[in-house]
Structure formats: C-alpha cells, structure tokens
Amino acid sequence: MPLTGIVTSAPPRSRGFDADTVVSSTIAQEFSGQGYGFCIRYLSLGAGQASGDLSPTEAAGILSSGLALMAVQHVDEPGWSPSQSLGQTYGNNAAGNAAQVGFPAGVNLWCDLEGVAGGVAASDVIDYCNAWFNAVSSAGYVPGLYVGANAVLTGQQLYSDLLFQHYWQSCSDVPEVSCRGYQMTQSFVSDPVNGIYIDEDTTQTDNEGGRVLWLVKAR
Structure with missing residues (x-):
C-alpha cells in the first residue's frame, strides 16, 4: 500500500538523523518532540526488504x-569493487524495495558510495554510479549520492562525470x-539518542539552488 504523504523539497537547516536500527513509532515521536525534522532509514541491497531494514509499518509510523522520511540503500562490505552491471542490479533492487515500502515517485533515494577497494579505477566507480542512477530514475525516483570515505572520485568527477x-x-x-x-x-554522534545509535544530518541549499526531496505527512 502506498505511503500517505507528499513529496516536497526540504527547507534548509532542518535537523534530522539516519539510523541502521528500526525506528518504532514511539521512538519517532520522541525525536519529533525534540525538534528533529526528518529520518533516513535503509533499503536492502538484495531484492526485497530484509528484516531490520525499513518496512511499510515502520515508515507509516515515522x-x-x-x-x-527518505531512504538510503546499504553498501557492500568495505573493499568491494563497483561495476556497471552491479550498479544496475543494486539500483533496480533499491527502486523495487522502495516501492515495496510504499514510497511514491519523486522522492530522493540515496546511493551509499564508500569503502571501495584500493586500486579500483575511477571509471568503474563512475559506471556503477550512473547505472544505479538510471535504474532508480527509470522507476520514477530521484537518485541522490551519499559520499563517504574511500569513494575514489574527486570533487570534479563527482560533479562532471556523474x-x-x-x-x-x-x-x-x-x-x-x-x-x-x-x-x-552528516555529523557523527557517539552516544545513543532515544535508545538507538544515529548520525545527525542537516539540510541546506546547494550552490545551484538544489535541495533534498523528502516524503512528509500531508497537513
């Protein structure tokens, strides 16, 4: 069943969090009451949402x-090797899993780029990212890229080649x-908040006027 809400651009300076832990409706209400504005939860790498990743019930409660709400797909274990075919597979899985959760078209789905094996060519990373982008975009979602450690690409390549x-x-x-x-x-948080481990995230308008696109309950 589709999630009920509207897709809209995020205002700048909104504080949120990402978590690799199920966020119950009670915990979500605690975060909301403390001034947090959004949550980012995980999509599985494989086809179909695995236990512990975002479910329709959890998403509705958030x-x-x-x-x-937005979603980011898990990344392979550190030392993985990206390729165009892998990007297409994981991108298709991300889109299918987002649809399973109930996300409507137009929301950002995030590709986690980090932990790439040493010696991997930038061209392989570029091919992976663009294949992931095309698979997710073809399903009606708006792809976003999380840039983590050991992503291989330079700032210019991130902008010009993707x-x-x-x-x-x-x-x-x-x-x-x-x-x-x-x-x-993203900002690192060392201690649990409301009983779960999180990283904090803050939205902003980029230099070209772009903002993240999230799903929010209709008011």
Missing part, C-alpha cells in the same frame, strides 16, 4: 510522528562536490 544532482556529505573527510556542493551534511 510519517505519523511528523518526521519527514548524473546525480543531489549530494549528501558524510561525516568522513570527503571532497567538496565541485560547483554544486552538498544538499545535506
């Missing part, structure tokens, strides 16, 4: 709490996306 127009800066030391910059930045 939205009902007043938090906006199809993405939405970028999320990790809390690692990563290059600035040339010209455009980032629409969301």
Whole structure:
C-alpha cells in the first residue's frame, strides 16, 4: 500500500538523523518532540526488504510522528569493487524495495558510495554510479549520492562525470562536490539518542539552488 504523504523539497537547516536500527513509532515521536525534522532509514541491497531494514509499518509510523522520511540503500562490505552491471542490479533492487515500502515517485533515494577497494579505477566507480542512477530514475525516483570515505572520485568527477544532482556529505573527510556542493551534511554522534545509535544530518541549499526531496505527512 502506498505511503500517505507528499513529496516536497526540504527547507534548509532542518535537523534530522539516519539510523541502521528500526525506528518504532514511539521512538519517532520522541525525536519529533525534540525538534528533529526528518529520518533516513535503509533499503536492502538484495531484492526485497530484509528484516531490520525499513518496512511499510515502520515508515507509516515515522510519517505519523511528523518526521519527514527518505531512504538510503546499504553498501557492500568495505573493499568491494563497483561495476556497471552491479550498479544496475543494486539500483533496480533499491527502486523495487522502495516501492515495496510504499514510497511514491519523486522522492530522493540515496546511493551509499564508500569503502571501495584500493586500486579500483575511477571509471568503474563512475559506471556503477550512473547505472544505479538510471535504474532508480527509470522507476520514477530521484537518485541522490551519499559520499563517504574511500569513494575514489574527486570533487570534479563527482560533479562532471556523474548524473546525480543531489549530494549528501558524510561525516568522513570527503571532497567538496565541485560547483554544486552538498544538499545535506552528516555529523557523527557517539552516544545513543532515544535508545538507538544515529548520525545527525542537516539540510541546506546547494550552490545551484538544489535541495533534498523528502516524503512528509500531508497537513
């Protein structure tokens, strides 16, 4: 069943969080009451959502709490090797899993780019990212890229060689996306918040006027 809500661009300076833990409706309400504006949860790499990743029930509870919602797909274990075919497979899975959760078209789905094996050519990373982009975009979603540690690409390559127009800066030391910059930045949080481990995220307008696109409960 489709999630109930509207897709809209995020206002700048909204504080949210990403979590690799199920966020119950009670926990979501606690975050909402503390001034958090959005939550980012995980899509599985494989076809079909795995236990512990975002479910339709969890997503509905997050939205009902007043938090906006987006999803990011898991990344392979550190030392993985990207390729065009893998990007197409994972992108198709991301889109299919997002549809299973109930996300409507037009919302950002995020590709997690980090932990690439040493010696991998930038061209292989570019092929992977653009294949992922095309698979997700073809399904009606708006692809975004999370830039983490060991992503291989330079800031200029991120901007000039990829199809993405939405970028999320990790809390690692990563290059600035040339010209455009980032629409969301991540900050490390060492201790649990409301009983779960999170990283905090803050939205902003990038240098070309772009903002993240999230799903929020209709008011």
